[in-house]
Amino acid sequence: MAKASKQTKKFQNKHLKHTIEHRKKVQDFNKKAALRKKGKGEAPIRKDGKSKEVFDDMSVDEFFESGFEVPKEKKKKKVAEEEEDSSSEEEDMEMNLENLEEEDPEFYKYLKENDNDLLEGVNPLDAISDEEEEEEEEEVAEPDAPQDPHDKIEITTKLVKKWDTQLQKPTPKIIRNIIIAFKAAVNINKGEDYKYSVVDPKAFTELMLLVLKKIPIAIQNLIKYKVKNNVRTVPQNPQATQIGSILKSHASSYITLLEDINNTETAALILASIHEVMPYYISHRRLLKQIISAITNVWASSNIIDIQIASFAFINNIVREYPKSLLETVLKQSYQSFLQHCRKTNIHTMDRINFCKNSLAELFGIDSTIGYQTGFEYVRQLAIHLRNSINGKGAAAIYNWQYCHSLDFWSRVLALNEGLNQLIYPLVQVTIGTIRLIPTAQFFPLRFYLIRSLLRLKTVYIPIFPLLFEILSSTAITKSPKPSNNNLQFVDFEHNIKVNQAYLGTKIFQDGICEQFIELTFEFFGVYAKNIAFPELVTPAVLSLKRFTKKSKNAKFNKQLNQLIEKLNANAQFINSKRSNVEYGPSNKQEVSNFLKEFEWEKTPLGQYIIVQRQLKEERIKLLKQAQEDAKEKEGKDQED
Structure with missing residues (x-):
């Protein structure tokens, strides 16, 4: 069934009842008029006593022999005929009304008292036409784009103050006008044409504050939310529907603002405004997804920690208010935004990436069923990528930061949420398979990174030491290092998953590998430092390490290994x-x-x-970060000079 047009709906709501009543009165009037004329003239009578029909004196063959015209413009002719018939009916009606007072004074008196419009020849359809034309003119007068560029309304501080005053007694029309003006203001650089324009920065700032702060308040003054179990819902009424339609148009302005956030105050203001009107967007899945996508992009991409925190606070609040409607969408959008913005990983971006991992991991614990279903889907995708790489499609699909960050993220999710423990086994299998896909020294940083992710899963025993001990049989450890270029800096294993070819076989790389081995071995056995089976756990490792030290010629590394063995034995005795x-x-x-x-x-x-050892490592990372920042600042100054 075709959807009723706007004009049809207006007619049904405002004029249909009155029109039907008017037509009934006209029909009654015409019947009475016909009865009055019955005595003056009668239809011709046939011999059988029945009245003669039209064409009764003409056979069918004679009728068709005379021919008939086929109209060339059927539609136009039909309209003209309808107009002519309508005009003729109105003329007949007017003549009958003129004679009514003399012929039937009682009926004339009744019409005079009950429906004077009929006597005066007023047709309600004419009123409908006029009213609809006025409404259409009003709609045309307020489009987003003006007919004439010179007719644009300039947004000034005076106009904003006027709107501010009007919002004290808000109406949907006032709210709509302000939102249209704001839409024009935020899209000023996109080359689109609107009826409003803004050139004064102060006026723009005041308009933005008005829209973000006071429009939500005005809407809630106009239509109160229903609150049940701390969940806000919008009441079902025509005015709420009208406001909802206005806010649908307003969503694009929110998204544009979110794309241009550059300071914490603006971010907090925008997010607070969206939160206030969020109940209107819950039922609009497409718009809701776009808004969430824009917010998760801010959360995943901003290097300002306060903006990240504000974005996550918004996401966390709405998910806990509407878990059934939003949780799955938010988890998926957040994960996708996180992956999109973790490709570039270095010492400056790692804090942002880690914040995303830790904060998103918390959301997976809100509903273990939805969290498990979503987690299973993504861990399965990781397993499929690994299988394809093993089957000869290349390691590029998994030996990258996005894949490694994904594995590390899921280890955080499972470490934080016991309700998802069933995913531990597949995740561990995928992680170990990734580590062993290319066991060369060039990808030792990737091995170290993923081993750290496995160390978080303390609820189950994972045989990590064999993954570490394999390193000691590598030529990167067993061979004597070659002379290295003095320009090579030490290897940053924390923020790299692959080393440059220039480092392979060098002493600086060998020393870095030894240091990572010692640190991760301590961390692995440290997980079980209070375990009752610790002595049995370390015995094979201690024996293996002692055998290695007897063969190794690296005096510095042997000294570190002996210290490791000493600490392991001391803890076993304890x-x-x-x-x-x-x-x-x-x-x-x-x-x-x-x-x-x-x-x-x-x-x-x-x-x-x-x-x-952890404290010493933190100090080294701080010094490294400071050194890199100083070098970057110096490089910038040199370019300016």
């Missing part, structure tokens, strides 16, 4: 001393899991050493 008084066996899992539960990890021999 655990042995604590479990010497234990009276239960390994089969008592509850007691085993509670072993040293109240004891602080930092006070174990291994924990004490790891804490000190």
Whole structure:
């Protein structure tokens, strides 16, 4: 069924009832007029007593022999005939009305008292036509784009103040005009034509504050939200529908503003304004997705931490208010925005990327069912990419920052949300498969990065030490290093997944690998520093490391390994001393899991050493970041000179 036009709806709402009543009165009047004429003239009578029909004296063949015209412009002729018939009917009606007072004074008196418009020849359809023309003129008078560029209305501070005053008693029309003006202002550089123009920066600022701060307040004064269980909904009425239509148009302005955010105050203002009118967008899935996409892009791309926090606060609030409507959309849009903006990874962008990972990981715990379904879908995609690479389609699809950040992100999600533990096994398998796809020294930084992600999954035992010990059999460790270029800086393993060819075989690269091995081995065994089975866990590792030191000629590395062995043995002795008084066996899992539960990890021999090493590492990273910033600043000054 075709959708009713706007004009039809207006007619049905305003004039249909009155028109039907008027037509009934006209019909009644015509019937009475016909009855009055019945005595004056009658239709011709046939021999059988029945009145003669039209063409009764002409056969069908004779009628068709006379021929008939086929109109060339059927539509025009039909319209003309209708107009002529209508005009003729009105003329007949007027003549009948003139004679009515003399012929039927009682009926004339009734019409005079109850429907004087009929006596005066007023046709309600004429009123409809006039009114609709006025409404159409009003709509044409307020389009976004003017007919004449010279007829543009300039937005001034005076006009903004006038609107501000009008918003104290808001109407949909006032709100619509302000929003149209604001749309013209925010799109001023896009070359689009609107009826409003703005040239005064102060007027633009005041207009923006008016729209972002006071329009939401005006809307809520006009239409109160219904609040149930801390969830806001919009009441169903024509005025709310009208405001909803206006805000649909306003969504594009919000999105444009979000794309140009450059300071924290503006970001907070825009996000607060969107939050206030969010109930109107909940039912519009396409617009809602566009708005969420724009906000998640700000969250994922901004290097200003306060803007990131404000964006995430908005996302977190709306997801918790409308979890059923929004959670899945937000999780997917946020993940896609995160992947899109993590391609470029360095010491300056890593903090932003880590914030995205940690904050988004929290959202997956809101609903474990939706979180698991979404996580399963994306982990499966990672597994498919790995399978394709193993089958000979190249490692480029997975040996990149986006893929590595994805694996690292999901390790954070699973470490934070126990309800998604079923995804741990597939994620670990994909991560280990990625590490071993290309086991060359050039991709040792990738191996170190992914091992760190596996270390977060402390709820299950993952055999990480073999992945580390494989490094010791590499030629990058066993061969004597070649002389390196003095211009080579130390390798930044924290912010790289691949080293330059120039580093391969050099002493600076070898020293970096040794340092990473020692650090990650400490971190791995540190996870189990309080475990009752720690002595049995480290025994094979200690024996392997001792055998390696006997063959290795790298005195510096051997010294580091001996210190590692010493700390592992010290912690094993500590655990042995604590479990010497234990009276239960390994089969008592509850007691085993509670072993040293109240004891602080930092006070174990291994924990004490790891804490000190972490502090030293943080200091090194700070110095590295400062050195890079100084070098960048110096380079900028040299270019200016």
